[in-house]
Amino acid sequence: MGGIWALDNLNLLPVVASSNAPIYDELFNVLFVIGIILFVGMTGLVIYSLIRFRKKPGQVGDGIALEDNLPLEIFWTAVPAIVVLFVGLYSYDIYERMGGMQSLSTNSHDHQSMNSEGRVWGGIGLTSQDDIEKNSLPMINVDVTALQFAFLFNYPEGEIVSGELHVPRGQPVSLTMESKDVIHAFWVPEFRLKQDVIPGQPTVINFTPTKTGKYPIICAELCGPYHGGMRSTVVVEEPEEYQAWFKQNSKQKEMEL
Amino acid sequence: MSISLPPATENNSNSLQPTGWLRFISFSLDHKVIGLQYLVCGFIFYLIGGVLAGAIRIELLSPISDFLARDVYNQVLTLHGTIMIFLWIVPVVNGAFGNYLIPFYVGARDMAFPRLNAVAFWMIPPAGLMLITSYFINGAAQSGWTAYPPLSITTPAAGQIVWIVSVLLLGGSSIFGGINFIATILKLRRPGLKLMQLPMYCWAMLGTSILVVLSTPVLAGTLILLSFDIVAHTGFFNPALGGNVIVYQHLFWFYSHPAVYIMVLPAFGLVSEILPVHCRKPLFGYITMVYSIMAIVVLGLVVWAHHMFTSGTPPWMRLFFTIATSFIAVPTGIKFFNWVATLWGGRITLNSAILFSCGFIVNFVLGGITGVALAQVPFDIHVHDTYFVVAHFHYIVYGGSVFVIFSSIYHWYPKFTGKMLDEKLGIIHFVLTFIGFNLCFAPQHWLGLNGMPRRVAEYDPQFTLINQISSVGALLMAISTLPFLWNILYSFIKGEKAGNNPWQALTPEWLTTSPPPVENWSGEAPLVTKPYGYGEKNSDEGSSPITQA
Numbered sequence: 075m076g077g078i079w080a081l082d083n084l085n086l087l088p089v090v091a092s093s094n095a096p097i098y099d100e101l102f103n104v105l106f107v108i109g110i111i112l113f114v115g116m117t118g119l120v121i122y123s124l125i126r127f128r129k130k131p132g133q134v135g136d137g138i139a140l141e142d143n144l145p146l147e148i149f150w151t152a153v154p155a156i157v158v159l160f161v162g163l164y165s166y167d168i169y170e171r172m173g174g175m176q177s178l179s180t181n182s183h184d185h186q187s188m189n190s191e192g193r194v195w196g197g198i199g200l201t202s203q204d205d206i207e208k209n210s211l212p213m214i215n216v217d218v219t220a221l222q223f224a225f226l227f228n229y230p231e232g233e234i235v236s237g238e239l240h241v242p243r244g245q246p247v248s249l250t251m252e253s254k255d256v257i258h259a260f261w262v263p264e265f266r267l268k269q270d271v272i273p274g275q276p277t278v279i280n281f282t283p284t285k286t287g288k289y290p291i292i293c294a295e296l297c298g299p300y301h302g303g304m305r306s307t308v309v310v311e312e313p314e315e316y317q318a319w320f321k322q323n324s325k326q327k328e329m330e331l
Numbered sequence: 332m333s334i335s336l337p338p339a340t341e342n343n344s345n346s347l348q349p350t351g352w353l354r355f356i357s358f359s360l361d362h363k364v365i366g367l368q369y370l371v372c373g374f375i376f377y378l379i380g381g382v383l384a385g386a387i388r389i390e391l392l393s394p395i396s397d398f399l400a401r402d403v404y405n406q407v408l409t410l411h412g413t414i415m416i417f418l419w420i421v422p423v424v425n426g427a428f429g430n431y432l433i434p435f436y437v438g439a440r441d442m443a444f445p446r447l448n449a450v451a452f453w454m455i456p457p458a459g460l461m462l463i464t465s466y467f468i469n470g471a472a473q474s475g476w477t478a479y480p481p482l483s484i485t486t487p488a489a490g491q492i493v494w495i496v497s498v499l500l501l502g503g504s505s506i507f508g509g510i511n512f513i514a515t516i517l518k519l520r521r522p523g524l525k526l527m528q529l530p531m532y533c534w535a536m537l538g539t540s541i542l543v544v545l546s547t548p549v550l551a552g553t554l555i556l557l558s559f560d561i562v563a564h565t566g567f568f569n570p571a572l573g574g575n576v577i578v579y580q581h582l583f584w585f586y587s588h589p590a591v592y593i594m595v596l597p598a599f600g601l602v603s604e605i606l607p608v609h610c611r612k613p614l615f616g617y618i619t620m621v622y623s624i625m626a627i628v629v630l631g632l633v634v635w636a637h638h639m640f641t642s643g644t645p646p647w648m649r650l651f652f653t654i655a656t657s658f659i660a661v662p663t664g665i666k667f668f669n670w671v672a673t674l675w676g677g678r679i680t681l682n683s684a685i686l687f688s689c690g691f692i693v694n695f696v697l698g699g700i701t702g703v704a705l706a707q708v709p710f711d712i713h714v715h716d717t718y719f720v721v722a723h724f725h726y727i728v729y730g731g732s733v734f735v736i737f738s739s740i741y742h743w744y745p746k747f748t749g750k751m752l753d754e755k756l757g758i759i760h761f762v763l764t765f766i767g768f769n770l771c772f773a774p775q776h777w778l779g780l781n782g783m784p785r786r787v788a789e790y791d792p793q794f795t796l797i798n799q800i801s802s803v804g805a806l807l808m809a810i811s812t813l814p815f816l817w818n819i820l821y822s823f824i825k826g827e828k829a830g831n832n833p834w835q836a837l838t839p840e841w842l843t844t845s846p847p848p849v850e851n852w853s854g855e856a857p858l859v860t861k862p863y864g865y866g867e868k869n870s871d872e873g874s875s876p877i878t879q880a
Contacts, residue, residue, distance in 0.1 A: 088781050101709055109700040116667065116696045120689050123674035127610070128681050136611035137677035139866020146672070147619050147665070154664035158657045158703065165707035166650065172709050175646050198712060256482040257576060259641060259716060263782035266713040270641045273481060274570025275577065277643045290791065294641075294716040294784040296475045297482060299401035302787030 091289055091310060092265035093282040094172055094198075099266075101168045108157065173280060174198040198267065198279065211245045213280075220271040221254035222297055223304040232324030239291065239308040242316035246282045259294035262308055268294055283310040358453065360445035361849055365452050366431030367747060369422050370740075372452075376418035376459055377733075381809060383411040388771075388805040391798045396788040404788040405473035406466060406490070412476030413494065416590065417501040418459045420732045424597035425543075426452065426508055428739055429536050431747075432604075433512060435840035435847075436530045438521030438856035443514035451507035458500035465493035475786060477587070480557060480568035480579050488561050495554045495561075502547045502554075505593075509543030512536045521856045527621070530838050530862045531614060534621050535600025538628040542589040542596075545632065550586030553579060580642055584635035592631040594728055595695075596624060598735035599666055602688050605742045606670055608836045609685040610677030613863040616669040623662035630659045640711045649708045656706035663699060667692060683757025687738030690765050694730025698723055701776065716786075719779025725772045737764070737815070744819070745833045749845045750826030756818040760811055767807025774801050838862045 086106070090096055127137065169175065216239065217228040227239045241247050251260055253273040260279060261268040264287075269279040293304035311319065354364045355371070386407050390398040399407060430448065434441055442448045465471045472494035474483040483491050516529070516537050557579065559565040566572025568579040607614045614620065636644055636652040644652075670692055679685060701723040705711050714720060737760070744752050774797045779785075783794050790798070832841040839859045843852045 086777065086780055098709060098713060101707070105704045105707070105710060109704065112700055113697055116671065117693050119671045120674065120692055123671065123677075124679060124681060124685075124689060127674060127677045127679050129611075129678045133678060135678065136865045137679075139613060140615065140672075140676055141613045141863075142616045142618070143672075147616050147669075150668040151619075151661060151665055154661045155658075158660050161703065161707065162654055162657050165653065165709055168707075168709045169650075174649070174708065198709075256485060257479055259784075261716075261782075261784065263713070263780075268641050268712050268715055270643055272570075272576060272643055274575070275643060290782065292782060292784055296405070296479070296786040298486070299405060299473075301405075302396065302401075302784075302789035 087266075088263045089285065089287070089289075090264070091283060091285040091287065092262075092267065093284050095264065095266045095284075097168055097171050101165060104164060105161065108161065112157075169198075172198050198269075214241065214245055214247045216241075216247065216249050218249045218251040218260065218271065219254060220251065220258035220260070220293070222256065223293070223300040225258075225260070225291060225293075225304075225306045229320070229324070232320055234320070234323045236323065238306060240316060240319050241283050241308065241310055242313040243283050243286050243310050245313065246280060248278060248280045250276055250278050252276045256297050257295045258297050258304065261292045261294040262289050263292070264289040265308075270295055283308075286310045286312060358449050360441070360449055362430045362434050362442045362445065362448065363847065363851075365448055366427050366429070368452050369427035369430060369455075372456060372459075373419045373423035373427060376414050377423075378812070379463065380411055380414035380419055381812070383407050383414070385805060385809055387411060388802040390788055391790070392802050394790050394792040394795050394798075399788065401788055402470065402473055405475070405786070406471040408786055409472045409475050409494070410462065410466065413462060413472075413498065414459070415728070416476065416594070417498060418455065418462075420594045420728055420736075421501075421505060421590070422455055423736055424594060424601070424732055425505070425512075425536070425539060426455075428532070428601055428743075429508065429512055429597065431743070432530075432532060432840055433515055433536060434519070435843075435851060436533050436838065436862075437516055437519050438524055438839060438858065439515060439519040440851050440856075442511050443519050444511050447507050448511050451504045451511070454500045454504040454507075458497045458504070461493055461500075462497040465490050465497075477583060478554075478557065479583075480560060480574075480576050481570065483557060484560050484569055491561055492558060495558045499551055499554055502551050505543050506547050509540035509547070512540040513544065516540075521858060523858050524860070527618070528860045528862070531603035531617070531620055531624075532597070532600035534624050535596045535603070538624045539593050539596045541628055542593055542631060546586040546589040549582055553582040553586075577639070577642055577644075580639050581636065584638045585632075588635040588638065589631050591724075591727065592627060594732045596627065598691070598732045599624070601735050601739045602670065602691060604838060605684050605688050605738055606673045607863045607865055608742070608834045608838075609682060610674055610679050611865045612673055612677040613865055614669070615672035615675075616665070617863070619665055620669055623665045626662035627659060630655060630662070634659060634706075637706050637711070640708050641715045653706050653708050657703055660699060660703050667696060667699075682741070682754055683752070683761055684738050684741040686758065686761045687734050687741065687764075690761065691731055691734035691738065694726050694734060694768070698726030698730055701726065714779050716784055717779030718775040718783045718785055721785045722772045722775035722779065725768075725775075730768060730772070734764075737761075740819075742834070743840075744822070745829035746840055746845050746847075748823055748826070749829050750822050751829045751833060752822045752826065753818050756814045760815045760818065763807055763811035763814070767804045767809075767811055769804070771801050771804025771808060774804075837864055 087099055087102060090099065215230060217230060219226040219228065224237065227236045228234070249260065251269065251271040253271045255273060257273070258271040259268055260271055265281050267279055267281055269277050271277060287310055289308050289310070291306040291308050293301060297304060354361065355368060359365060386399060390396070390404055396404065430442065462471070469489035470487055472478065472490045473486050474491065478491070478494065516533050556567040560567055560569050560574070566574040568574045568576055570576060603614055603620065634652055634656040636648055637656045640649055705714065705720065705723060741752055741757055744750070778794055778797055783790050829845055831843065831845050834841070837859065839857055842857045842859070
């Protein structure tokens with residue numbers, strides 16, 4: 075009961091701002107309820123036993139000589155096994171819905187050519203293939219370079235290099251990331267997604283933003299003295315605003331044309 | 332089978348050893364002295380590591396980097412992690428209690444290799460001193476206790492190299508200890524004592540030592556390669572020279588995940604010794620407990636990549652390690668249910684030892700639940716490398732192992748010294764530690780879920796209040812060590828005399844004087860076939876669990 079109250083009334087998670095986030099929150103809620111039941115149950119048993127079976131004044135002698143009980147032990151082997159199996163299958167389903175099982179070649183499209191020499195790992199966050207087809211909007215590809223202590227976002231189509239990530243609401247985005255120096259990590263809590271940015275090996279992360287606003291991009295891997303300050307912003311805009319930003323910043327290229 | 336015991340008089344080496352307090356600062360070969368050396372040495376490092384934790388909590392009182400210089404902050408968090416793991420928990424739950432108790436439990440007069448045992452201990456103080464003094468000379472390592480390259484290659488080399496040498500020494504010490512425990516448990520049992528009659532701590536130490544011997548050499552090899560990258564500019568892990576940084580992570584976690592079990596399995600064993608004594612009941616489900624330990628050992632070796640879910644691991648690997656990790660919850664769960672069943676129907680004395688053990692159960696259950704959650708790739712991808720993980724592993728290693736260390740000190744102090752600890756101070760210590768610990772770490776789950784990464788000196792100002800609450804908890808934890816220290820020192824001088832067996836325990840270390848003689852028993856070692864033979868039916872004299880051989 076307390077757990078369900080907590081889920082409803084405490085802000086346990088940040089704002090939902092990507093198509094990935096509600097799926098994550100669904101998993102979180104299930105794990106949270108199971109966890110609360112187990113924790114309260116075990117704690118209750120311990121406290122109850124300590125009170126009920128405490129040695130009262132004047133009592134002498136031992137407790138009952140109970141050494142084992144096979145049915146009971148089978149029961150509490152089977153119950154956790156079933157719970158764990160359920161959690162595992164359920165989280166596999168969630169993982170698949172988050173796009174974790176999709177082969178990366180479809181994810182990174184023409185980006186593959188850029189990284190032809192190496193394998194590309196990562197790639198969660200595209201949600202399901204259905205979403206993309208329903209959407210039928212083209213994927214926005216952005217190359218991310220991480221370095222001590224900043225993220226740089228390069229839009230190959232507009233030849234834009236930006237310190238902020240601008241993305242339109244509702245359109246899938248694919249980031250191909252590589253680090254210039256040490257390992258960093260790209261994390262947007264509101265998207266519920268994180269991917270390490272590794273030197274010498276590109277990694278991919280995808281997301282479809284669903285809510286306009288400015289969200290922090292946080293480096294989550296210790297990367298040096300200014301690790302705590304290595305932050306940027308992802309600006310999720312309405313498509314028109316995004317187009318305006320894109321045009322304004324890629325103007326130079328248009329003039330050349 | 333087991334070899335016969337040498338007669339007590341053959342321990343000539345011991346007669347050349349210093350006596351009195353000098354034993355404790357000498358190259359003593361007595362397993363009991365070595366055990367206490369580990370314990371006291373570990374506790375000193377715990378206090379140092381605690382001061383470093385305090386510095387971190389002070390820095391995090393405000394969202395800006397203001398208390399420590401940024402590189403110093405990274406040195407402090409690196410030293411805090413390294414000290415607490417390699418100089419406090421691992422040496423104490425293995426070295427201290429293992430050395431003190433295992434020879435008693437197997438009915439031996441000492442460990443299998445007493446000199447190796449002393450060498451293993453005496454590698455620890457220099458390694459620890461080196462690690463700490465590196466801070467004052469050229470600055471300590473600042474790439475975290477994980478020392479991920481390329482950061483560990485690009486940060487100042489001197490501190491990192493000292494860190495590597497120090498961890499290599501500590502790992503070597505741990506391997507020596509592990510070999511010694513395996514040999515002692517398997518080959519030094521007194522005649523007539525069967526494996527399935529051993530107290531549970533022996534099984535825990537057997538399992539732990541297998542993990543130590545199998546996985547620590549991998550860490551050593553990895554760190555040697557890393558040191559080549561730093562001093563000789565080789566390219567094993569340096570992408571600029573064609574190396575691969577992910578390979579380091581696999582090798583590192585191949586040791587460092589089992590290291591978690593090296594810290595908690597002995598604690599599981601110690602709790603299994605403490606609960607039956609103060610509940611006056613047999614340990615519930617001995618056989619399933621043994622199999623659970625062995626299952627944890629096997630599974631513990633194949634779960635390491637759950638630390639690397641965001642490192643660019645392919646999907647099949649993510650799934651394999653999710654499943655393997657989740658299933659560790661089953662044998663671990665069995666152990667916790669068995670402990671609760673041990674409490675059930677007992678006649679429990681509510682003393683400090685039992686309170687710390689029950690505190691351990693409650694804390695560890697929470698840490699275990701968040702652990703199963705973290706094993707799920709989609710869950711982990713959001714909270715990996717955040718304060719959620721910080722909270723999780725402190726629930727495991729502090730709420731788990733450190734609570735058990737305190738419980739064990741309350742339980743075995745009368746054995747070590749012949750004096751009782753003060754119960755009132757013990758309960759004050761427990762209440763302060765339990766409240767302080769939960770106040771410090773429970774809110775950190777929320778911090779991680781909402782966007783605070785770990786290992787940062789500055790953070791989003793919206794997290795200020797929760798960080799301050801967490802720091803208040805840390806302050807309570809610091810205060811809680813005062814009644815404990817006072818209790819330990821005061822009771823040593825003026826404590827109530829304990830007698831030989833104040834708890835009326837049945838395990839063999841209590842069937843001798845407190846403190847025990849150098850030979851452990853004045854006569855032959857007792858054959859204890861039922862170390863948990865408590866319970867009403869044993870009150871009639873006919874069925875004593877101890878058979879004198």
